[in-house]
Amino acid sequence: MHELKTRRRVEFADTDMAGMVHFSRFVIFMETAEHEFREAAGFSVDTVVGRRRIGWPRVSVSCDFASPARFGEVLEIHVRLLRKGAKSLTFGFDIHVGTREVCSGKMTSVCCEITTDGQPQAIAIPGEIAERLDVAPE
Amino acid sequence: MHELKTRRRVEFADTDMAGMVHFSRFVIFMETAEHEFREAAGFSVDTVVGRRRIGWPRVSVSCDFASPARFGEVLEIHVRLLRKGAKSLTFGFDIHVGTREVCSGKMTSVCCEITTDGQPQAIAIPGEIAERLDVAPE
Amino acid sequence: MHELKTRRRVEFADTDMAGMVHFSRFVIFMETAEHEFREAAGFSVDTVVGRRRIGWPRVSVSCDFASPARFGEVLEIHVRLLRKGAKSLTFGFDIHVGTREVCSGKMTSVCCEITTDGQPQAIAIPGEIAERLDVAPE
């Protein structure tokens, strides 16, 4: 699996006093779309593999904004796996309203074992997860 | 003016089920710190200059996460003006808890006139705003 | 029209460090469900009737929490119109995950004309809106 398309509608609470979606909401829209991708690929962001609890803290996020999105508009979100590292995944996102580009972004998260003291420890992506993921073609 | 230091405390609602501040909150912390910088420099994000209403939509945001921040911790936020373009400003941000680095980021916003139909139109930064801003030394 | 059923899935960013949906998110879920009801009844929260721009600021909200909801769970949200006043509407909400009750609440909003200076002024609900709304049977 290398891509997923999903959609969501802009809610009132997503907007700010400029009358448009607050930019912080887009990174949440991207995160949720990424979670849908992961789930469609057969694993959650909060998984137990063997006896290890696996989590995926984000290490970097970037986002470019092309045009505003407004209350009630339907956002079409395209998620693609851009890079599959030994310990990390980078997803790319494009958000449109119809044919109008709204924003695009990237997010990298690292596969970590969540130990009992809660401190995340980077580990190699378990084979049973990695084998379900393909990098999207350019 | 080229930099500002501020601080804020992590609230319960800033956290997620991983027990740490959700990454989307950091871009809001950065935005609010940038607004404090602007205000200390003598202008708001929502200003009227002459008869023109000026706003500053964001065009790009990026953020790297070094370590988690937790409920109750005090975040020290350092804002610096990295670039002063003809129509845009780029601010840089470093967030620490004590000496521990939590995250760093950049945000670029464009000076726009907000016309009555609400569509932002990029304009040159008014002189009375630009003259109050200096790029931070490296 | 007097009721609507909708559903939404708990997102990662809806949770807090207690591992459950933060209670502030439920009032947003209720608001969004109310907006779906309004739209299904043929009017938006942000309408123009004649030449008047109509908005619906909230005057009261209450919520009781019966059990936690967690990441990935599907919330079933039942919206009912509890009261139709001359100038206000009160909606009731019940949220379940399967047969488990999660929370219930009420929200009252007042029909207001939004004048050019932005100050909301309470007005009688326009007939063309009121006629589409029935109070739900007990």
Add this chain to the structure above:
Amino acid sequence: MHELKTRRRVEFADTDMAGMVHFSRFVIFMETAEHEFREAAGFSVDTVVGRRRIGWPRVSVSCDFASPARFGEVLEIHVRLLRKGAKSLTFGFDIHVGTREVCSGKMTSVCCEITTDGQPQAIAIPGEIAERLDVAPE
């Protein structure tokens, strides 16, 4: 201890397209003010007493809105302990901007032991916490 006064400034991300603070933000402002009260009284919402991990899930919230609050305004928040039950606490909140009333509310939370499976179990408020709390005079 029976009351606390605190303040916070309205941030851009607190606002919605109606140009005012979104009502869901007020319950977060109340929660954070309640946490400041608890801390000033010498205990956190996330405490260990003896070997027991104590949490305080909310069971009810209500809020009435008197007037809008806007970007940059300073909210003065008055927290009072309204009721001290065997297992629960009810706090009351009044929020003003200067002399203008913005909103008032109540929130009840129940003292719970958070067991290893994460399910909250209501318990009597530990004596060392209860003894620090007094109900506010009418």
